[in-house]
Amino acid sequence: MSDLSWSPKALELFQDLMETGPPAAFKESATRAVWGAAMNVARRRGGETVEEIDVASGCLRVAPPVFRPNVVANLERRGILAGQEPSSARENSVMSTSSDAPTAQTTPPPNPGASAWERIHERIIPYRDETERIIGKQSQKDSCRILDLACGTGRHLIEAARLGHRCTGIDQQAWKIERAQARSAELGLDAEFLCGDLRTLAVPAIYELVVCLYAMSTMKTDADIAAVFATVDQALLPTGRFVFNVLNRDAIISGVNPLSSDGHLRTFTKDEILGHARKAGFELLDMTLFDVADTKDLDIFLSMRRVTANGC
Numbered sequence: 001m002s003d004l005s006w007s008p009k010a011l012e013l014f015q016d017l018m019e020t021g022p023p024a025a026f027k028e029s030a031t032r033a034v035w036g037a038a039m040n041v042a043r044r045r046g047g048e049t050v051e052e053i054d055v056a057s058g059c060l061r062v063a064p065p066v067f068r069p070n071v072v073a074n075l076e077r078r079g080i081l082a083g084q085e086p087s088s089a090r091e092n093s094v095m096s097t098s099s100d101a102p103t104a105q106t107t108p109p110p111n112p113g114a115s116a117w118e119r120i121h122e123r124i125i126p127y128r129d130e131t132e133r134i135i136g137k138q139s140q141k142d143s144c145r146i147l148d149l150a151c152g153t154g155r156h157l158i159e160a161a162r163l164g165h166r167c168t169g170i171d172q173q174a175w176k177i178e179r180a181q182a183r184s185a186e187l188g189l190d191a192e193f194l195c196g197d198l199r200t201l202a203v204p205a206i207y208e209l210v211v212c213l214y215a216m217s218t219m220k221t222d223a224d225i226a227a228v229f230a231t232v233d234q235a236l237l238p239t240g241r242f243v244f245n246v247l248n249r250d251a252i253i254s255g256v257n258p259l260s261s262d263g264h265l266r267t268f269t270k271d272e273i274l275g276h277a278r279k280a281g282f283e284l285l286d287m288t289l290f291d292v293a294d295t296k297d298l299d300i301f302l303s304m305r306r307v308t309a310n311g312c
Contacts, residue, residue: 004039009052013078014038017059020074033062033175056080062173131159134211134243144208147235149198149228150215154180154191161189169193170201199227203235210235212244217265222276229280233306242282242304246273248289251297270300283307 006014014034022030037058042050056075063071134156135146143164148157151169153176161167161184169191171177180193194204198215210232219225232242249267268276274284282304289297 004042004048004050006050007052010038010050010055013052013055013080016078017055017071017074021059021071030062034059037062052080062175131156131163134213135160135163135165135209145205146209146211147203147205147207149201149210149212149231150218151180151193152176154183154193156211156213157191157193158183158187158189161191162187167191168204168207170196170198172197198231199224201231203231205235206237206240207235208237208240210240210242212242214245216244216273217247217267220266225276226280229277229282233281236306238306238308240305241285243302244304245299245301248298248300251289251295268300273300273302277302277304281307 017034018027018031034055035058038050038055039058041057041061042054045054047054059071059075143166145166146157146160146168148154148167148169151157151171154169157167157169157180167190169177169180171180171193172195174195177193177195180191184191184193192204196202198212199219212228212232216225216228219228236242247265247267249269249272252267270287277284283306284302284304286303288301290299290301292298
């Protein structure tokens with residue numbers, strides 16, 4: 001599996017991080033990403049063996065911001081960070097003030113087939129069907145410009161580009177952007193994919209439709225939610241639509257989120273997410289509830305527009 005050998009301590013740390021870290025839905029893709037990142041770190045330092053510090057640095061490099069505090073806590077518990085980040089992590093600016101910047105990993109993880117999340121998503125709803133549902137929410141029925149915030153590997157935008165729409169995707173993780181670019185080029189589609197943070201994005205253009213799927217529930221604070229709405233506000237045409245979804249707190253009767261048993265995905269009541277939208281200057285056009293993971297009405301699917309000065 002590797003041209004490098006792994007020290008026993010490195011393997012022990014890797015296995016521990018994978019067992020205690022990513023939720024089940026992301027475990028397979030996280031395993032490949034951390035394995036590849038650890039080997040890349042070891043190669044860059046000229047090592048012949050992957051050591052414990054390479055695993056720590058690699059994990060920090062590829063961990064999304066929402067998971068990174070848990071990774072740091074786990075490493076500190078094992079005495080690996082000892083109150084300071086590994087030198088290779090400092091060199092790649094993945095902690096402290098730049099912890100929310102796009103991850104520095106530029107090489108996709110091994111075995112670039114469908115990720116665990118992509119396979120789960122296809123069971124929830126096929127990408128093509130969900131893309132058609134999204135496009136149906138916008139006012140302009142002809143070809144339009146679409147911005148997908150937290151686009152992942154571009155599955156929704158690739159379907160939209162096939163329908164003739166002009167598409168731009170943004171994601172924090174560089175390997176996902178590279179995979180999206182490769183898929184789009186292989187299919188001969190005209191789609192743009194860029195690395196960036198949806199909360200601090202310098203919007204590259206103005207769009208008729210902005211999409212943000214499965215990412216709003218990763219925003220941990222109200223300030224993060226407000227920052228996403230601010231990005232959308234900059235990106236939308238006056239007649240544009242913002243389509244996104246969140247997890248419905250009222251649907252979780254058992255108290256355990258079926259998509260996030262460790263609580264890393266935030267849930268909202270309908271009134272709560274509408275309150276955030278109103279505060280940001282958006283109004284509801286349409287709200288639909290969908291069943292997900294055998295949980296009735298878990299997915300709140302919303303279409304919104306900006307409120308103009310005259311209230312229209």
